[in-house]
Amino acid sequence: RQVNGSTLWANLHLLFWLSLFPFVTAWMGENHFAALPVALYGVVLLLAAIAYFTLTRTLVSHHGQDSTLANALGRNFKGKSSVLIYAVTIPLAFAIPWLACALYVLVAVLWLIPDRRIEKALNS
Template sequence: MSKKHVSPARLEAFSDGVIAVIITIMVLELKVPVHDGLAGLTSILPTLAVYALSFTFTGVYWINHHHLVHRTDQADERTLYANLFFLFWLSLLPFFTGYLLDMKMSSFSVLLYVLLMIMTGASFLVLRLTIGRYLRETGRLEQEDAAAERKHWISLGLYVVAVLCSFPYPRIALGIVALVMVVWVLPTAKIDAIEHCVDVHNEKQQQT
């Protein structure tokens, strides 16, 4: 394997482009309701709910991908392949979202949707561990990295529970998937708030 490294900025730019296409494809799947008024809007609420779930799912990964890639100053071939592995599974989301909607959220379609969540989560964990290995070797691994890795394993465990629920209770399985999204969204908001406070503090110090 070649030991040549590329800039992580190039990796992030490519990933941003792929994720933008994924979101665009999902938006194109939304159809205008046949009936006008409140009745027509109500008829597509399940479609909008699934779209919102898939959109949030993609957005959370985009945010965490941004934070993760910014932790490293290089991207070797292991990182590039791990990133492609992650993007492959994430790129299947529009198809399985459409399948879920076309099958009216049947147990089997929910099962496939949750299995995709597992594969996407596992592939992102591979990317996290790959970058974490470099951070550990350079002495830059922080406590937050270990906490994020633990949260990742917990998320995969919740997805397994969702798989078990998919056949008897498909809507509960989707609820568990939504719960995982909440688990990841809340800490992200907290991190952003902390970073903002640090920036404000640094600005005040520079002014004094």
């Protein structure tokens, strides 16, 4: 319902990391999924996931632990598991790049599954 300066900065932080996706994606494709580009893609994914987590924590902090948003986010399983998987894939990319890419796809599929918690919390 409202934002503050910290929320705006957290949002800009997320947008910065999201803006790097076209570059690392192109580099990964041009180099046929070589280890270094796949690892750097994972770094950008990890930093974007951390920025998203930071944004959600900033919003919850601003609105309070008992707010509708805090209740809707709950334990934030998707956010925390994404950070963990991305952290594992970066070193993995140097050993088995295709497996790192498969884990990137796994996280994407995880986020494609609709999460109705926020919708339910706002409608109740």
